[in-house]
Amino acid sequence: MKGSLVCVGTGMKLGAHISPICKSHIENADVVFSLVSSALTLEWLKQMHVDVRDLQPFYGEGKSRANTYREMIQLIVDEVQLGKKVVGAFYGHPGVFADVPHRAIRQVRSLGIEASMEPGISAEDCLIADLLIDPGLTGCIHYETSQFMFYQRQIDTSAHLVLWQVGTAGDQSLEKYTTSGKYREVLVKKLNEHYPLTHQVILYEAAITPLHKVREHRLALSELPKAAVSQHTTLVIPPSTKMEKDTKILNELTTLDKRDKFYLVANNP
Amino acid sequence: MKNIIELLEKMGKDVSMLDPIALEQAIAKADLTPELSDAVKVGDVKQVEMLLGKNGDIFCNIKEADEPEQEDEPSEEVPKKEQSAINY
Numbered sequence: 001m002k003g004s005l006v007c008v009g010t011g012m013k014l015g016a017h018i019s020p021i022c023k024s025h026i027e028n029a030d031v032v033f034s035l036v037s038s039a040l041t042l043e044w045l046k047q048m049h050v051d052v053r054d055l056q057p058f059y060g061e062g063k064s065r066a067n068t069y070r071e072m073i074q075l076i077v078d079e080v081q082l083g084k085k086v087v088g089a090f091y092g093h094p095g096v097f098a099d100v101p102h103r104a105i106r107q108v109r110s111l112g113i114e115a116s117m118e119p120g121i122s123a124e125d126c127l128i129a130d131l132l133i134d135p136g137l138t139g140c141i142h143y144e145t146s147q148f149m150f151y152q153r154q155i156d157t158s159a160h161l162v163l164w165q166v167g168t169a170g171d172q173s174l175e176k177y178t179t180s181g182k183y184r185e186v187l188v189k190k191l192n193e194h195y196p197l198t199h200q201v202i203l204y205e206a207a208i209t210p211l212h213k214v215r216e217h218r219l220a221l222s223e224l225p226k227a228a229v230s231q232h233t234t235l236v237i238p239p240s241t242k243m244e245k246d247t248k249i250l251n252e253l254t255t256l257d258k259r260d261k262f263y264l265v266a267n268n269p
Numbered sequence: 270m271k272n273i274i275e276l277l278e279k280m281g282k283d284v285s286m287l288d289p290i291a292l293e294q295a296i297a298k299a300d301l302t303p304e305l306s307d308a309v310k311v312g313d314v315k316q317v318e319m320l321l322g323k324n325g326d327i328f329c330n331i332k333e334a335d336e337p338e339q340e341d342e343p344s345e346e347v348p349k350k351e352q353s354a355i356n357y
Contacts, residue, residue, distance in 0.1 A: 013281055014277055014278065014281050015277060015278035015279070015280065015281020015282045016281035016282050017281075035329055035331060036329065037327060037329045038318075038327060039318055039321075039323035039324070039325065039327060040274070040277060040314075040317070040318065040321075040323065043270055043274050043321075043323065044274050044277065044278060047271065047274055047275070047278075056327060056328070056329070059328045061328075065330070065333060066333070066337055069331065070337075072331075090331070091329060097331075097332040098331045098332055099331055099332055099333065099336055100331045101331075103336070144332055144333070144334055146333070146334040147333075147334035147335070149334075150334050150335075151334075164332070165330055165332065168330060174333055177326070177328050209277060209281070209314060210277055210280035210281045210286070211277070211280075211309065211312045211313070211314040211317060212312075212314055213312070231328060231329065231330055
């Protein structure tokens, strides 16, 4: 009997966001591995299937998350290789800021076994709705906060900048559940190369159950090190400058327009 | 447990639960303990979790700055980093 793997998203808010297809995958699985953001959400999943196995116990403060993820992936792959229909149920979207589902799928496929992903409503989707940000208006760049700190990345201050997992900003050990304000001071220093310290930013947290409230904490960039953050917190930095026109390209496009108009008129006297 | 979870699911997916009267009726129908009912009415998540014995730490990040260089499956060629900031 050949196994299979589908990684699905449960969405962000308990009850509200799960898609019919994701729910159906969960209900029809042989075994469900879950990683969700609240204990209540785990209990909700357990109502959908008799064999929901929580991946939470693999974490440990002081334990490298590299090991945690390897263990999670191996557990999932082992069950697939036993010929089971395995579903990985992950909070939000299983493919957005999520190493484990991607790697598990790649590993299962490398064994010649079917593996796929179903989208879910991600924290990004909730952020857009809750903060009323249209990424199409000025553009939006997303980075994982520590990756943003470790590498030289491009910033466009005329677009939104969204930094995810600001609660573990700068954690090179992969062993901390949160990093202190000192690490966020380093982040602020880097951001200050592009934004004034007075620039208003937003600490955002989506509501993960119907009992939670959305957190939309507006503060000056300089206040970030002292602000309360958790693993659920995202830093949103609105544009600080206006978009500048690319005159050279615009002129080129205008010339093209005129040429097109000329040919149109010439061919349709 | 089943009752409170079903109530939370209903609150999540049914907009009629935004009406305080409808919510009050749903809470009454769920047959919860008075403490749990009160906690749900005021939206006290921590109290609900505590009353259900589900107030342990949850950590759920599954994304790091880098994927490990040594994958457990065949991988595409990627540019070598000069120095990794991450010590696995």
